[in-house]
Amino acid sequence: xxxxxxxxxxxxxxxxxxxxxxxxxxxxxxxxxxxxxxxxxxxxxxxxxxxxxxxxxxxxxxxxxxxxxxxxxxxxxxxxxxxxxxxxxxxxxxxxxxxxxxxxxxxxxxxxxxxxxxxxxxxxxxxxxxxxxxxxxxxxxxxxxxxxxxxxxxxxxxxxxxxxxxxxxxxxxxxxxxxxxxxxxxxxxxxxxxxxxxxxxxxxxxxxxxxxxxxxxxxxxxxxxxxxxxxxxxx
Amino acid sequence: xxxxxxxxxxxxxxxxxxxxxxxxxxxxxxxxxxxxxxxxxxxxxxxxxxxxxxxxxxxxxxxxxxxxxxxxxxxxxxxxxxxxxxxxxxxxxxxxxxxxxxxxxxxxxxxxxxxxxxxxxxxxxxxxxxxxxxxxxxxxxxxxxxxxxxxxxxxxxxxxxxxxxxxxxxxxxxxxxxxxxxxxxxxxxxxxxxxxxxxxxxxxxxxxxxxxxxxxxxxx
Amino acid sequence: xxxxxxxxxxxxxxxxxxxxxxxxxxxxxxxxxxxxxxxxxxxxxxxxxxxxxxxxxxxxxxxxxxxxxxxxxxxxxxxxxxxxxxxxxxxxxxxxxxxxxxxxxxxxxxxxxxxxxxxxxxxxxxxxxxxxxxxxxxxxxxxxxxxxxxxxxxxxxxxxxxxxxxxxxxxxxxxxxxxxxxxxxxxxxxxxxxxxxxxxxxxxxxxxxxxxxxxxxxxxxxxxxxxxxxxxxxxxxxxxxxxxxxxxxxxxxxxxxxxxxxxxxxxxxxxxxxxxxxxxxx
Numbered sequence: 003x004x005x006x007x008x009x010x011x012x013x014x015x016x017x018x019x020x021x022x023x024x025x026x027x028x029x030x031x032x033x034x035x036x037x038x039x040x041x042x043x044x045x046x047x048x049x050x051x052x053x054x055x056x057x058x059x060x061x062x063x064x065x066x067x068x069x070x071x072x073x074x075x076x077x078x079x080x081x082x083x084x085x086x087x088x089x090x091x092x093x094x095x096x097x098x099x100x101x102x103x104x105x106x107x108x109x110x111x112x113x114x115x116x117x118x119x120x121x122x123x124x125x126x127x128x129x130x131x132x133x134x135x136x137x138x139x140x141x142x143x144x145x146x147x148x149x150x151x152x153x154x155x156x157x158x159x160x161x162x163x164x165x166x167x168x169x170x171x172x173x174x175x176x177x178x179x180x181x182x183x184x185x186x187x188x189x190x191x192x193x194x195x196x197x198x199x200x201x202x203x204x205x206x207x208x209x210x211x212x213x214x215x216x217x218x219x220x221x222x223x224x225x226x227x228x229x230x231x232x233x234x235x236x237x
Numbered sequence: 238x239x240x241x242x243x244x245x246x247x248x249x250x251x252x253x254x255x256x257x258x259x260x261x262x263x264x265x266x267x268x269x270x271x272x273x274x275x276x277x278x279x280x281x282x283x284x285x286x287x288x289x290x291x292x293x294x295x296x297x298x299x300x301x302x303x304x305x306x307x308x309x310x311x312x313x314x315x316x317x318x319x320x321x322x323x324x325x326x327x328x329x330x331x332x333x334x335x336x337x338x339x340x341x342x343x344x345x346x347x348x349x350x351x352x353x354x355x356x357x358x359x360x361x362x363x364x365x366x367x368x369x370x371x372x373x374x375x376x377x378x379x380x381x382x383x384x385x386x387x388x389x390x391x392x393x394x395x396x397x398x399x400x401x402x403x404x405x406x407x408x409x410x411x412x413x414x415x416x417x418x419x420x421x422x423x424x425x426x427x428x429x430x431x432x433x434x435x436x437x438x439x440x441x442x443x444x445x446x447x448x449x450x451x452x453x454x455x456x457x
Numbered sequence: 458x459x460x461x462x463x464x465x466x467x468x469x470x471x472x473x474x475x476x477x478x479x480x481x482x483x484x485x486x487x488x489x490x491x492x493x494x495x496x497x498x499x500x501x502x503x504x505x506x507x508x509x510x511x512x513x514x515x516x517x518x519x520x521x522x523x524x525x526x527x528x529x530x531x532x533x534x535x536x537x538x539x540x541x542x543x544x545x546x547x548x549x550x551x552x553x554x555x556x557x558x559x560x561x562x563x564x565x566x567x568x569x570x571x572x573x574x575x576x577x578x579x580x581x582x583x584x585x586x587x588x589x590x591x592x593x594x595x596x597x598x599x600x601x602x603x604x605x606x607x608x609x610x611x612x613x614x615x616x617x618x619x620x621x622x623x624x625x626x627x628x629x630x631x632x633x634x635x636x637x638x639x640x641x642x643x644x645x646x647x648x649x650x651x652x653x654x655x656x657x658x659x660x661x662x663x664x665x666x667x668x669x670x671x672x673x674x675x676x677x678x679x680x681x682x683x684x685x686x687x688x689x690x691x692x693x694x695x696x697x698x699x700x701x702x703x704x705x706x707x708x709x710x711x712x713x714x715x716x717x718x719x720x721x722x723x724x725x726x727x728x729x730x731x732x733x734x735x736x737x738x739x
Contacts, residue, residue, distance in 0.1 A: 005530070089641050089661065099641050100626075131321035134288055140311045140385065141337040149333065153324055177630070181638050184600055184627035196629035199519065200602040201526025 012204035013211060024205065028212055031189040034102055035170040038109035039117075039162060046114055047151060047158075050121035055133070065122065071115035080175030083108050087179065100181035105189070108179050109169040116165040124157025125150065163220045171213055238264030238388075238420075239285070240304075244294035246277070246284060253292065254280065255444045264298075264389060266450075267415050269432045270424040272441035278424040279318070281441065282391040285422070286315035300388060311338070315391040320378030322366040327358055327377055330366050334384050348384060356380040356410060372403025379410055383419075390414065392423040396431055404429055485693035486515045488527040489537040490604055491631055492562070493676070494518035496651030496720055501713055506700050512693040520603035520631070528553055528679070531686035534694035537701075539604040539676045553679035555695070557702050560710050560721045561675040564608060565653055566666040567636075568594075568645035576645070576665040585666045586616040593623035595644030597635050600627030608674060609647045615671065636660055649674060651720045675724065678702070702726070 016024055052058075053065055085091050087099040098104040132153050136146040151158060173191035180187035182196060190209045197206035241260035247253040254277040262268075272278045283289045285296060287307025297304045300312050307313060323330050328349060335345035353359045356376045361369065366377060375395060382390060395411065396404045408431040415421050422439070425432050440447045493499055494516060503514045517524075517533060521540040528536045529552045537559065538544060547553045566585055568576060574594040576585045589596050590613075598620065599606040613620045624644065628635050632652040639646040640660040653664070666672075678698045683691040700706045702725035710723040 089643075100638060129321055131317050131319075132323070134315075135317075135321040135323075136333075136337075138286065138288075138308065138310050138314050139334050139337060139381065141333075145337055149323065181626075181634075182629040184629065186626065188629065192629070196601055198523075199629075200522040201529075202522070202602070 009203045009207055013208035016205060016208040017211060021208075024208060026185065027188050027190055027193045027209065030102070030187065031170055031191075034105050034189065035109055035166060038106045038113055038169055039166050041106070042110045042113040042117055042165070043162065046117035046121055046161075050118050050125050051147065051150075053118070053122045054125040054128075068115050068118045068122070072119055074115075076112060076172045076174035077178065079108055079111050080178035083111070083175065083179050099179060100183060100187060102180070102187055105176055105180040105187055108175040109172070112172060112175065113165040113169050116168055117161050120161035120164060121154075121158060124154045124161065127157070128154050160224055163224055167217060167220055170216065238262060238299050240295075240297045240299070242295055244284070244291055244296065246280060246289075246291045246293070253444070255441060255446065257294070257446045260446060260448070264420045266420060266437040267412075267435045268420075268422040268437045268439055269435035270422055270439045270441070271426065272424075274426065276441040278426075278441060279393055281446075282315055282393055282422065282424060285389075286313055286391050288315060298389075311385045312387055313389045313391065314382045314385070314387045316378050316382065316393060316395065318393040318395075318397065320374060322369075322374060322377060324367060325365075326363050327366050327369070328353065328362040330377060330381055331384055334381055338385065352380045352384050356383070357406070370403070371399050372406055375399065375403070375407050376410055379407070379414065383414055386417075387419055389420045389422070392421060394424055394426070396425065396429050397427075404431065407431070408434070483512050483690075483693065484515055485512050485535070485690050485697055486517065486533040487535055487537060487694075487697070488517045488519060488524035488533040490521050490524060490539060491518045491633075492539070492605070492649040492651050493537060495633065495655055496649075496715055497655070498651070498710070498713055498721060502701075502706070502709055505709060506697060506706075510693075510696055510700070512690075512696060514697065520601050521607070522602035525552075528681045531681060531689065533681060534690045535678060535680045535698060537676060537678045539674050540607045541675060541677070543604075543607065544677050544679060548679060551682055552685070554682050555698065556677050556679045557698060558724050558727065559676045559678050559701050560707075560723050560725075561673050562721045563650055563667070564605070564647055564672040564674055565650055565664050566645060566647055566672075567639070567653060567660075567662045568665045569643040569661065570663050571643075572663075572665065574645065577663070579666045580668055582612055582666055582669040582671045583615045586612050587618060589624075589645055590616070590618040590620070590622045595624035595639075595642055596620075596622075596626065597639045597642065597644050597646045598625065598627045599632065599635055599647075600629045601631070603632075604674070605632060605647065605649060608672075612647070612671065636662070650718075651715060654715045654718060654720070676721075 053061060053068070083104065084099070086093045087096065087104055088094055089099075098107070128150055132150055133146055136149045141149060171191060173195055176189050177192045177195060180189065180192065182188050182192040188196075190213055194206040194209050197203065197209075239260070239262040241257055244257040244260075245253040245255070270278055270281070280289065284291050285307060287309065296307055298307060298309055298313055300309060323333060325333075331349040331352060332345065335349055340348060350359070353362055356379065358373065358377060358380060361373065366374075369377060392411070396407055399407065408429070411421060411423070411431060412434060423431065423435075436451055438449045438451070440449070489499065495518070499516055503516070507513060517527065519527070521538045521543065524536050524538050525543055525547050527533045528547065536553065544556060548556050566576065566582060568574070574589055574592040576588060579585050598609060626642075626644070628638055630638070632648055633656060635646055636648055636652065636656055637660070640662050643661070645665065678701055680691060680694050680698060681689055683689050707723035707725055710721050711719070713719070713721060
């Protein structure tokens with residue numbers, strides 16, 4: 003118990019004293035995960051719109067497929083991507099393995115199903131009248147699409163926050179394709195895994211607190227935007 | 238101006254609601270569309286607006302000398318029974334229309350402000366559209382449509398579920414819209430101050446459309 | 458009939474319970490480095506120990522840093538590690554007692570076959586490290602505070618280099634992962650020979666430097682101080698430690714082969730002062 007208190011105190015000290023090594027790791031995590039979300043959002047929106055608003059043969063199957071991908075363990079994504087990007091793999095020539103770019107690709111793959119599934123359900127719940135009204139009032143196809151997304155903005159933000167929470171807290175693929183290289187691909191989660199391995203619990207705990215704080219901020223943000231506490235999403 | 242021929246429509250795999258062999262309409266009058274519940278008034282209006290495709294037959298609008306099939310965005314507008322208001326301010330709803338139609342800067346601002354004034358919504362300009370009362374919502378929907386100076390408005394039960402005062406306000410607005418040269422077809426299953434001002438009656442019954450034209454209360 | 462069956466069942470269940478309870482009492486928990494475990498040495502030694510002793514050994518393979526931490530926290534009964542300075546600190550702080558040198562193995566420097574830094578065939582590890590820094594070559598460091606990592610840090614120090622040159626990458630992962638990474642990135646790394654032999658078929662790397670005494674790597678066995686925690690199996694731990702440094706244990710260590718190569722050299726009683734071999738800064 004005494005040991006635990008000491009570790010917690012040390013962790014808080016690291017956070018408050020703005021320990022540069024700690025903040026560098028946090029920076030890498032945010033850069034990678036934010037980039038992944040930004041890249042994943044437009045295609046996820048388009049796919050979700052397609053699934054929600056356009057009737058095409060095999061649509062139910064596509065929806066089940068998206069939901070299945072959501073359940074794929076992160077280490078499996080890591081493994082597949084590792085095999086693809088490895089020197090002996092088909093994309094080895096790109097020399098992407100153990101770079102931030104590879105991690106971003108991995109996180110895009112992890113974020114896409116979550117984003118698509120949540121955006122699909124939120125776009126599906128939009129009133130058909132919104133589209134009809136916009137089109138009749140002279141909005142072009144893209145303008146109507148944009149207005150539809152804007153009408154669903156709280157659902158879209160919820161999807162983004164949930165996906166962001168998933169990928170920034172993910173460790174399986176990050177360590178496999180990023181390699182946990184200091185100053186380059188060491189993220190909050192891979193650093194926690196390493197610090198535990200080293201028996202250095204304080205920095206791991208400090209980083210864990212950052213993740214916890216992040217989840218809290220994301221959820222509060224969502225609650226505030228929704229007006230009064232209609233919290234349907236947990237990050 | 239409207240030319241309907243051999244029109245038939247019904248819901249999936251069910252027999253047609255009605256068949257309308259021929260309906261010519263000058264497109265100037267204020268029309269009251271009648272019919273029992275389930276007679277397909279809404280469907281008929283949506284067909285005219287091009288929001289649905291008829292099972293059979295054709296609908297043509299002649300606008301500015303050319304004959305086109307619906308939809309005719311900006312010219313022939315259908316308003317839902319509960320009009321859809323975008324989740325933004327009252328003025329924001331009108332600004333959307335301005336943007337979609339390429340109006341910019343002062344032009345857009347002036348037109349939006351004038352329309353809010355005209356429809357008695359100036360005081361509510363910054364209010365969230367969805368917090369308006371039923372009558373105000375209908376007025377905002379009309380203002381939004383009016384901004385485009387449409388040739389024809391198709392209104393689906395515009396006064397249903399409104400209180401007496403709101404019905405009076407909305408009726409006045411629709412009358413002045415009509416006076417500016419916009420033809421109106423409105424469905425209503427109950428008579429009101431508004432339907433009394435109509436000069437043409439279309440009635441969906443016995444699987445067809447009966448047209449009666451009145452001038453000063455006399456069938457012509 | 459039914460009662461007899463029931464009582465038979467009860468007896469069976471009870472005896473199973475007793476057996477498992479007895480096993481728990483005879484369990485010895487050993488924290489050791491991945492190098493001894495992955496090379497297969499322990500899988501080879503421990504069954505022979507368990508044959509003649511009433512103990513069952515549970516091996517927890519982790520980095521040296523974590524192994525010593527487990528010992529300090531009383532989560533294991535003894536440790537078998539290879540980081541002399543850290544071990545000395547461990548004993549000095551009374552976390553551990555009765556340290557004994559057991560054996561040593563050696564490290565090798567491996568790298569890509571096209572050898573851009575020109576290390577191949579060298580015999581001086583310190584020079585090789587200095588060259589790597591001068592050339593800015595890609596070098597994958599364990600960076601996980603393990604025994605191997607401590608060894609590497611010591612070599613950088615000996616070479617008079619701060620390892621922050623262009624190609625330096627601290628991976629913070631196990632030896633196997635780091636070797637794979639070095640192979641993928643075609644970089645150099647320092648590895649223990651055991652892991653190297655076990656993995657080299659899957660790697661696109663060659664040995665560059667070997668045989669330097671600076672690359673020797675002594676292992677010690679240390680009991681966790683029984684005065685710090687109740688419920689440690691110190692008796693079992695001591696039996697294992699004494700067996701490892703006995704003639705029988707030492708001969709077995711010398712006889713161990715991986716891919717027909719000797720990996721570990723028994724060194725109990727050679728009385729080498731471990732801290733004279735390696736001086737770490739931490």
